[in-house]
Amino acid sequence: MRAVKEPPGSIYSFSKGRDDFNITSHVSLNSKVWAKAVNMKDSACYTFALADGRRMALIINRNKQQGVFEQKDLQLLNRLATHIQRAVNLYVELHKQRQLKQGLDSAINSLDHPMAIYSATGSLVNANPAFIQFGKTHQVFSIKDDAISFHNEDNDEQFQKMLLMLTLADEPKAAGMEVMFMKNSEDRLLRLQLRPLYAGDAQLSGVLIEAKDTLMSVEPTVDIIGQVITCSEAEAKVVLCLLAGNDATETAATLSLSPHTVRSHIKEVLNKNNFTRQIDLIAMIIKALG
Numbered sequence: 344m345r346a347v348k349e350p351p352g353s354i355y356s357f358s359k360g361r362d363d364f365n366i367t368s369h370v371s372l373n374s375k376v377w378a379k380a381v382n383m384k385d386s387a388c389y390t391f392a393l394a395d396g397r398r399m400a401l402i403i404n405r406n407k408q409q410g411v412f413e414q415k416d417l418q419l420l421n422r423l424a425t426h427i428q429r430a431v432n433l434y435v436e437l438h439k440q441r442q443l444k445q446g447l448d449s450a451i452n453s454l455d456h457p458m459a460i461y462s463a464t465g466s467l468v469n470a471n472p473a474f475i476q477f478g479k480t481h482q483v484f485s486i487k488d489d490a491i492s493f494h495n496e497d498n499d500e501q502f503q504k505m506l507l508m509l510t511l512a513d514e515p516k517a518a519g520m521e522v523m524f525m526k527n528s529e530d531r532l533l534r535l536q537l538r539p540l541y542a543g544d545a546q547l548s549g550v551l552i553e554a555k556d557t558l559m560s561v562e563p564t565v566d567i568i569g570q571v572i573t574c575s576e577a578e579a580k581v582v583l584c585l586l587a588g589n590d591a592t593e594t595a596a597t598l599s600l601s602p603h604t605v606r607s608h609i610k611e612v613l614n615k616n617n618f619t620r621q622i623d624l625i626a627m628i629i630k631a632l633g
Contacts, residue, residue, distance in 0.1 A: 520537065535553070538553070
């Protein structure tokens with residue numbers, strides 16, 4: 344097909360403006376049957392490249408009553424070319440977003456873990472049944488007008504701030520994970536974790552939200568610490584030592600680490616969980632563990 348060989352931006356007609364042009368002599372057998380059926384006289388083609396690099400050809404047909412494409416017709420198409428390309432690129436992008444949404448909806452709806460997804464523009468895309476039930480059970484939030492509505496205004500303000508931090512990051516992947524804690528009517532500590540989602544081009548495509556009940560009346564372990572706060576395995580081991588009453592030097596000796604490494608782990612855990620003081624983090628964990 345000629346359109347495949349032409350460079351992006353090419354606009355041409357099959358007839359080249361000749362009134363005696365017979366298009367059925369220039370198309371395949373299948374196309375010839377269709378051309379005769381619709382009484383086709385001429386076709387104009389505009390070739391362009393999509394944002395992802397693929398080539399596309401827009402073909403406009405005319406019947407015998409309309410006649411062939413003249414030079415003035417091609418000039419008009421040329422003036423519309425940029426708008427056509429933008430419209431097609433927008434359609435392709437919307438189609439990709441629709442496919443992504445359908446895939447994410449299907450994935451999170453099949454999970455028992457409470458999860459929700461916000462778009463890169465800050466609107467709620469989906470909240471799975473477990474997430475909706477989590478809000479109802481603990482009476483901390485509900486889904487209203489395509490958004491998560493918190494019963495506590497402070498929680499609502501904190502959530503919106505974190506969502507903005509993730510969706511308005513200056514650079515792709517500049518935003519990290521955000522964590523917020525809140526209490527239900529029984530003074531039970533709950534946790535929301537917001538994690539940015541990225542498309543193949545490293546641009547933010549949405550925000551994944553996970554809800555967790557941190558209340559556990561059991562002895563703390565590395566795995567349990569990892570469920571209560573955001574931390575690596577090495578950081579969880581440091582936290583366990585702090586929970587036992589050890590300071591940084593004693594923790595370093597227990598784990599065969601340098602005091603500098605232990606302090607670095609503590610600093611990282613505080614940053615990941617939005618705490619500025621170690622004592623506040625430890626108090627929260629103790630309360631969460633019951």
